[in-house]
Amino acid sequence: MNMNDLARRVKEASIQLAGTGTERKNETLARIADALIKHQAEIIAANKEDLLRSEQEQLAEPLLKRLKFDEGKIQDVVDGIQSLIGLEDPVGKTMLATELDEGLELYRVTCPIGVIGMIFESRPDALVQISTLCLKSGNSVLLKGGSEARKTNRILADIIAEATGQTGIPESWLALLETREDVTAMLKMDKYIDLIIPRGSNEFVRYIMDHSRIPVMGHADGICHAYVAEDADLDMAVKLVNDSKTQYVSVCNALETLLVDERIAPEFLPKLKQELDKKQVELVGCSNTCKLIPVHPATEEDWKTEYLDYKLSIKIVSGLNEAIEHINTYGSGHTDSIITTDREKAARFMEYADSGNVMWNCSTRFSDGFRYGFGAEVGISTSKIHARGPVGLDGMIIYKYKVVGNGHIVEDYAKRTKQFTHKKINRSFPL
The missing domain is CATH 3.40.605.10 (Aldehyde Dehydrogenase; Chain A, domain 1)
Structure with a gap:
């Protein structure tokens, strides 16, 4: 055929x-x-x-x-x-x-x-x-x-x-x-x-x-980020980054770039590397990251790359605003998360990170139709029309408009012998 x-x-x-x-x-x-x-x-x-x-x-x-x-x-x-x-x-x-x-x-x-x-x-x-x-x-x-x-x-x-x-x-x-x-x-x-x-x-x-x-x-690439804020619970952050990156690496909601606040990076990054080494994750990082832990230098291309493998790029940032700017510059609009104990900071991140899924203190891997209770998904949409996210x-x-009348004609309203009421009614379509 x-x-x-x-x-x-x-x-x-x-x-x-x-x-x-x-x-x-x-x-x-x-x-x-x-x-x-x-x-x-x-x-x-x-x-x-x-x-x-x-x-x-x-x-x-x-x-x-x-x-x-x-x-x-x-x-x-x-x-x-x-x-x-x-x-x-x-x-x-x-x-x-x-x-x-x-x-x-x-x-x-x-x-x-x-x-x-x-x-x-x-x-x-x-x-x-x-x-x-x-x-x-x-x-x-x-x-x-x-x-x-x-x-x-x-x-x-x-x-x-x-x-x-x-x-x-x-x-x-x-x-x-x-x-x-x-x-x-x-x-x-x-x-x-x-x-x-x-x-x-x-x-x-x-x-x-x-x-x-x-x-x-x-959606095309899933370039997902996690931002570890300066007030994050570091043990929680290690656990969440590990799950986001390694629970299943070859999926679009796996973590690809980690952003770390400069104030906690000296304490956090060695802890994280120790854990990720157990999973044989290859790390690349910005120049400041390279000063704190032994990793290969990251290139501009790394920030734009969906690895789908045991590889993670790391960038140290000055704070929330730089983290959001990086995400909105290099991200694919898929899934991005913040790890913080500050509710206001989390709210600001979730408002301004321009992604279909934004998360606070949880793994990026939750970005999934089945886990959201949708039954499943046909994919994750990063567009801004019709459907977004899982x-x-x-x-x-979609929808259609159904109009039910009883001999009504537009001429009556054009001549103003009848007037529209436009009242909201509380009932389902009757047929």
Whole structure:
């Protein structure tokens, strides 16, 4: 089937899916979760083939870690689906209700976006998270995963489509793309695709934006910061920096640059280095950092780099204002945190650090749709329109205006024989 016919079928399925009730969607999600557990052995076998081939092709270590999809990862995505089932259906919610005049009422009601074109990296768990979020929010989806995960992605897509068909939802609501040519074709299909969400490098996301008329939502780099203020609890700071950097290094919410107040740096940095040495984290630092602990000098490029590995850049700053300035200059708008005992300082940081997620005294790794209680996420948006931060169910819907009247015509209001009342009313859309 050519791409045009495939996209048309997905678009047609999206119309039916948009009107599917909550009970059927939840039943389908439950069947998907059961099927993933039932076919666990086949999924892991396919993933091992992908891992072996990728190792032979010398895929970078961070990507290999993302690619691995074992029993633990499968259970994680199943837990995410169960959480998703328990969430309120985002579709059909009345956001605004206004009486325009007696018998003439306006409602703003949530609805699915339509067809999502999703391009993502080597993580197979992303395929499950994205597709189930789309299903719950009533959106059809065209999925393009990394070629390194092709066997894992195929079996996952087949399992999800088969489970979907068992509940009467058309299996064509989901389609898996596999080639670069498919992506090129997808970018031109603004007739069928309503939104593209790319996950990858800055260059890749910019390429997508420059080569498509379809709206694009997404993030590229996750250059995340932590600022250790002069009044921070140093033991807490060591623990939080360690978790932010090393709990899982190859993800977009892992810490990449540490900012340390100059007044506590002489005491804090040796403590931190001792802990990070246990995890074999490579440290680079500014000239002042190099005077306090034995590290390689950092370059200007380090402040702009998402390592996705056991590497951390460190800069000593004069205070809160310099920390915020550095974040807003070099950050990617993803996740930034402050470690301090001063509530006012924390409030100022969270107000002025220009990021989708700002945190006080906790790990940057909490920046995640599942951990936020969104069920899962299709990605983290660093844009400032529609959705920002972890994009869960609420980021997968838009709205439409529904107007209900009883023979009302504009001529009456143009001639001023009738007047608008514009009264707020407290009720949901009646149909």
